[in-house]
Amino acid sequence: MSKFIKINEITISSDHYIGGQRVAAEHYLEVFSPIDGQVLGQVANGSPSIINQAIEAAERAFPAWAALSAAERKVYLDKFADEIGKRADEFALTESTDAGVLFSRMQHGVVGRAQLNIRHFAEHALRLQNHSIDTKQAEHLVRHDPAGVVVIITPWNAPLMLSTWKLGPALASGNTCILKAPEWAPCTSSLLADAAQAAGIPPGVFNVVQGTGLESGAGLVADPRIARVSFTGSVPTAKLIAQSAAQNLVPCSLELGGKSPFIVLATADIDNAAATAALMYRNAGQVCLAGTRLLVHESIKDEFVEAMRAYVEALNVGDPRDPATEVGPIIHQRQVERVAGFIERAKAAGAVVLWGAEKHPFGELYFKPTLLTNVKQDDEIVQNEVFGPVLTLQTFSHDDELIAMANGTDYGLGGVCYGEQQHATEIAKRVRTGFIWVNSFGIRDLEAPFGGIKRSGIGREGGNWSFEFFCDIKDVVVPKKPFRASFSQR
CATH class of the missing domain: 3.40.605.10 (Aldehyde Dehydrogenase; Chain A, domain 1)
Known part of the structure; x- marks a missing residue:
């Protein structure tokens, strides 16, 4: 039957x-x-x-x-x-x-x-x-x-x-x-x-x-x-x-999967970059092409964090059927446990929580948008895909340091780069990835190639x-x- x-x-x-x-x-x-x-x-x-x-x-x-x-x-x-x-x-x-x-x-x-x-x-x-x-x-x-x-x-x-x-x-x-x-x-x-x-x-x-x-x-x-x-x-x-x-x-x-860099150069429109970075929590972070590693020039780090915090605090977490909701649930209890495990191990390794890092009171499978800093390049949280609403923040002082960090994982799916257009484009060319958006995010065309390198x-x-x-x-x-x-x- x-x-x-x-x-x-x-x-x-x-x-x-x-x-x-x-x-x-x-x-x-x-x-x-x-x-x-x-x-x-x-x-x-x-x-x-x-x-x-x-x-x-x-x-x-x-x-x-x-x-x-x-x-x-x-x-x-x-x-x-x-x-x-x-x-x-x-x-x-x-x-x-x-x-x-x-x-x-x-x-x-x-x-x-x-x-x-x-x-x-x-x-x-x-x-x-x-x-x-x-x-x-x-x-x-x-x-x-x-x-x-x-x-x-x-x-x-x-x-x-x-x-x-x-x-x-x-x-x-x-x-x-x-x-x-x-x-x-x-x-x-x-x-x-x-x-x-x-x-x-x-x-x-x-x-x-x-x-x-x-x-x-x-x-x-x-x-x-x-x-x-x-x-x-x-x-x-x-x-x-x-x-x-x-x-x-x-x-x-x-x-x-991906562990894509989200690059914010010193010349970036900070408010626009921060608003786009908050989009990385969409679908509860369960998006392979999301820029989950925030790489921000040290001179604008504090200003960027505060701008992004305002956008994140305004996000509505809740029932995805509600038109007002912007962040819904994680798919399964096993995935919630995976996300929480990544965060706890990162904290034990010295990561500092800027926001989130805990379940959201809306329901059992809901998790607060999370940002961790004070992470090292070889930390698990930087190297491996979490596939949840978890981002990391690292700073850089010059372009060569940035490129080493951006290319310093086994993944190479996507990327985002905000900054003065010509400089951002030159940086994007040096990032080893299948695709990268300059001063934008999510622009797709069915005629264009999509896919990743490395893992x-x-x-x-x-x-x-x-x-x-x-x-x-x-x-x-x-x-x-x-x-x-x-x-x-x-």
Whole structure:
């Protein structure tokens, strides 16, 4: 018998979505809301037989979907985006309740971005097959052919945005997809299946498997029938995925964590920089690209701290469904314990608390925005990702010292640099990272590359970079003169 989760008047299937149908499971997992810790219901856990069903369904659907032109696939994908839009309020409330993200941000930003992810890459795919390289000897017709069955694994902090960010180019390329829903926040993945079905996406082209990473995720990644694995999440999980996929030489795209520098030069607009720094507490700090290491010129440190304090004290911590809320809950009790553990160890190592560093009275999974100073470069709190509302503050006196600090971790995802525009841009060029914002934060374009270096990941997403991963690139060589084979030819 099929199971369902009810969030207000929204009915969400708890079952897998395979081959265009809901598929029940032998075992189900409880799902909690981080808002109040209440059980939302149960979702299916993927067994080996479920994994096999999903892969078989995707394999059956692949030849017909791959045979369509990019324009024909675009018709389906535009309808898919339309269906997401029709369910905008459902997606917003569901993800807010399930993952604890801000309802207002879902409603006014994320759902629209999810639609754009699908539409943009469907449009981009139209341009891919027209590329040729004209040389003296031949015309090289460069093709982006679909790779096959793709596994997409997304984290719990932004399920809808990150799922569609990967599904857009994967489906537009002609691949068939299996989305592994995040264990702690699976509900919007299930709603995506409803939207795909309503859009008429052919059975087996898009499938959703739920469950734990150790069972569902590991089973999918290890299967030799998988052509690509796209993962966003933690470094330890990425290592397991890469090791497993390597057994079958399956390419992986890995967008991982960050410990990004937030640089404030002596010439910075201090108030603007402080206001932006307070944004790092958004989503309770559970954002991989947040600038969590504040590196502030020593001459403006006190002024910057007081300006930032005013913005932080004005932040509303509370129920993420309330439009006035700016900082919601941490996803799970285990994550709260992780955050608290980092802070206690940092304090024991000599860190000084400027604000926060304790649970917020609003609820069990709420934590006060925190800033720690008097930290050393090799301290755990500086070197490792906390993934909570915790920032550190260090000062510098000259550019070379700053660059050494900014580049002095094993991560390299993002960064922020505030200061006089030319100077800030020159500093940004020297920071070893996948991307960095100058006098800004969060500006994204789907044509631009996104990804990290070092422990922050492998590969890039966005524009042609997404298609280069999800496609098999083929060179069709057409000679300009009659060709005759010769043993002397090189």
